[in-house]
Amino acid sequence: MITKPTIDRIMEATDVVEVIGEFVQLKKRGANFIGLSPFANEKTPSFTVSPAKGIFKDFSSGKGGSAVTFLMEHEKFSYPEALKWLAKKYNIEVEELQDKPENREEENHRESLMIVSGYAAKYFHQSLLETDEGKRIGLSYFKERGFSSEIIKKFELGYSPDQWEAFTGQAIKEGYQPEYLEESGLSVKRDNGSMYDRYRGRVMFPIHGFTGRVIAFGGRTLKTEKSVPKYVNSPESEIYHKSNVLYGLFFAKKAIREEDNCYLVEGYADVLSVHQAGIENVVASSGTSLTVEQIRLIGRFTKNITILYDGDAAGIKASLRGLDLILEEGLNVKVVLFPDGHDPDSYVRQVGSSAFKTYIDQNRKDFILYKTGILLKEAGSDPIRRAEVIREIVESIAKVPDSIKASVFIRECSQQLQIDERILLSELNKMRLAKAKKNYQQPQLLPEEAPPDQLIAEPPLKPSNDGLPQEREIIRLLLLYGNRIIDWDGIANTYIGPFMIAELSDVEFEHEVCRRFVDIYKAQVENGELPEEQYFIHSEDRPIVDLAVDLISTKYTLSENWYEMHKIIVHDEQGNMKGTILGAIFHLKKQKVGKILENIRLALQKAETADDQEILMSQYIHLKKVEKTITDYLGSVIIK
Secondary structure (H helix, E strand, O other), X not given: OEOHHHHHHHHHHOOHHHHHOOOOOOEEEOOEEEEOOOOOOOOOOOEEEEOOOOEEEEOOOOOEEOHHHHHHHHOOOOHHHHHHHHHHHOOOOOOEOXXXXXXXXXXXXXXXXXXXXXXXXXXXXXXXXXXXXXXXXXXXXXXXXXXXXXHHHHOOOEEEOOOOOHHHHHHHHOOOOHHHHHHOOOEEEOOOOOEEEOOOOEEEEEEEOOOOOEEEEEEEEOOOOOOOOOEEEOOOOOOOOHHHOOEOHHHHHHHHHHHOOEEEEOXXXXXXXXXXXXXXXXXXXXXXXXXXXXXXXXXXOOOEEEEEEOOXXXXXXXXXHHHHHHHHOOOEEEEEEOOOOOOHHHHHHHHOHHHHHHHHHHHOEEHHHHHHHHHHHHHOOOHHHHHHHHHHHHHHHHOOOOHHHHHHHHHHHHHHHOOOHHHHHHHHHHHHHHHHHHXXXXXXXXXXXXXXXXXXXXXXXXXXXXXXXXXXXXXXXXXXXXOOEOOOOOXXXXXXXXXXXXXXXXXOOOOHHHHHHHHHHHHHHHOOOOOOHHHHHOXXXXXXXXXXXXXXXXXXXXXXXXXXXXXXXXXXXHHHHHHHHHHHHHHHHHHHHHHHHHHHHHHHHHOOOHHHHHHHHHHHHHHHHHHHHHHHHHOOOOOO
């Protein structure tokens, strides 16, 4: 268990904008920062970060909280894991109440896979740098490829010994569980139950997750036998889903944000060489076809992707269709083609960093125009094939969601294709209309079409009398104003929070989270502490965090120039704190009294003796007087 002073140091050091900015591209808007939700697929930003309050709120998914909550939601960390990640980021030593257990196995299944993968990365890296076999085979290979010691260390490159059980045997000896070695793909189980190394005799490329922890591996053989696969990659696991991962993203995301562009290459070596050349905003899809999830991952940091292709024309043509996915996601795509026979890795090694950068700057072309040129060249003068090219190009443009961009592409392609712009526009509109019609005609089961046995009669709507709005309002005021001094009716040296708790001592909160919140607040007050919003935002109790963030977050803020522009005065609750605080207290009490009165009326209908009726009527009359007192203050009208 992490000590309270350590948690406090972590919270004090944490910059919520800086932390979330590592995962989401944020732009300043007024006092807050906004970005696209990492939890929902959206086109218009609804994700807000408030540096003043130290919280985020995602209005698409409803999620919200502190930097700790964000890491728990986004990275699926436990509370202690999120704290340790922040502690590592801000170089804070973590103090725990008890020593870490000798056993390497963690209770959390996902964490166990992370731990064993981290151990493997360290083992392979040490094997590369410290063993004779690793130096002779693995290190010499990386040096021949031109990789510096800094790059080898930064990306934790390694070597797996060319022995059947070298890694597996050592891992088990050090206490790592065979089940996690097998599940992570590091070891393979034989039919007789024994295990062997999956990556034996290969140079190793660790694949880092979004937060920098190793989640998988790619292993390259240095043997020339055709029967041996060139690459062996980690299988899918709880911590590794290849369609959601981009090689090098952890090391590239800061540069991608700063440069507002992401270079996309094919393989591990391309990433390493381009990164070493000083272009750090580079990632790879690791040999797999680009997925929508990977595109959206890039889209969190930039709307601009530049594809760095090798000179293989057949490979380029095969990948053209797949890149339409990028257009559909609303990103801008440019392409750089290297001279025949070269890929980014070989070209940067041949010409050097400076000439490589110059080549990229001078040879990047817009994807659609580039695609048009490639397909036209292939079609030659054949009119049928040229017509097919035109249709294919318009299909790509139809995937661009931005109409202005699409119209620009139509104009430029009309010149390149030597065809009237109006014809292309007509074809574009036909495609979009057909798509819209297809989407509209998707079979939907309307309520009146539902099978009779699936129809459920809906009860008539009744006004809510559960008190939740009133209970939430009390908590909102405690969060925002609980630490303020009362400035009305001559009350001295009294804070609003303790005053409200005292005034509500006779009220029982009905909703579990609200009751828990008030109990925590009351306990803190009794201990001489006055909990502020940060106390609840950083709580381990997730429902409490969600409640606090939800109540202090607002999707819209009024412009500072509102009054000057419109001469409209907007009510400010802080202008009359007495009315705001007492109004909330009395509204809650009125709701509680109203509910008790309703229960008494029901009891009166069922009362069997005159004595029971008399007792109930006495209670009813007393409570009606209480209700009148409350409503006199509130200015409400009582219906008898």
